Amino acid sequence: MKKWYYLMMMLALALVLTACGGNSSNQEESGSENNSTMENTEEDATNEGTADEGTKEEEAAEMAMVTLKDAEGNEVGTAEITEENKGVTINLQTSDLPEGTHGFHIHETGKCEAPDFKSAGGHFNPADVSHGTETEDGPHAGDMENLEVSADGTVDKEIMNEKVTLAEGEDNSLLKEGGTALVIHAGADDMESQPSGDAGDRIACGVIEK
Ligand code: ZN
Numbered sequence: 001m002k003k004w005y006y007l008m009m010m011l012a013l014a015l016v017l018t019a020c021g022g023n024s025s026n027q028e029e030s031g032s033e034n035n036s037t038m039e040n041t042e043e044d045a046t047n048e049g050t051a052d053e054g055t056k057e058e059e060a061a062e063m064a065m066v067t068l069k070d071a072e073g074n075e076v077g078t079a080e081i082t083e084e085n086k087g088v089t090i091n092l093q094t095s096d097l098p099e100g101t102h103g104f105h106i107h108e109t110g111k112c113e114a115p116d117f118k119s120a121g122g123h124f125n126p127a128d129v130s131h132g133t134e135t136e137d138g139p140h141a142g143d144m145e146n147l148e149v150s151a152d153g154t155v156d157k158e159i160m161n162e163k164v165t166l167a168e169g170e171d172n173s174l175l176k177e178g179g180t181a182l183v184i185h186a187g188a189d190d191m192e193s194q195p196s197g198d199a200g201d202r203i204a205c206g207v208i209e210k
Pocket of ligand 1: 105123130131132140142143195196197
């Protein structure tokens with residue numbers, strides 16, 4: 001009878017051990033569940049990282065704003081600059097400007113000190129070429145077609161400039177260190193005279209800002 005007793009004890013023990021083994025393997029499973037939960041968390045973090053990159057892409061495709069003022073400090077226009085696949089679009093709206101043809105450029109320094117706006121420097125020219133579309137090695141990145149101001153003093157125009165970008169860090173970035181500015185001149189740009197098309201005085205200026 002003792003033999004049977006021991007045998008039963010052994011069986012019971014074996015069952016307990018198996019049960020324990022089962023438990024421990026369950027724990028391992030739940031442990032691995034925890035691991036996979038952590039992996040998921042890591043994946044979430046990675047996804048967040050991707051989302052951040054997406055946001056950066058949006059930032060690169062963002063806009064810049066310009067408020068143009070005349071020599072007396074009166075606001076005479078605004079421009080909304082939008083990054084495109086190639087270059088930028090400048091959406092320009094002005095008022096109270098003298099009727100006629102006026103040179104319109106991006107200048108190399110983001111500083112507009114009235115009344116002469118010479119603080120804006122020369123034309124934005126990162127490629128170091130000549131001024132004007134009619135010159136052999138031109139134009140400047142900041143050269144754009146003349147504005148036609150109507151009799152009521154307004155301009156409402158969308159201008160493409162494929163030679164510049166809002167992407168910071170690029171040589172031709174409008175948001176470079178020191179900034180850039182939009183300038184409207186008193187006269188027409190002849191697109192060939194150096195260094196600025198003989199367009200006369202600067203009558204309005206606005207810093208290009210994010
Ligand atoms: Zn120029």
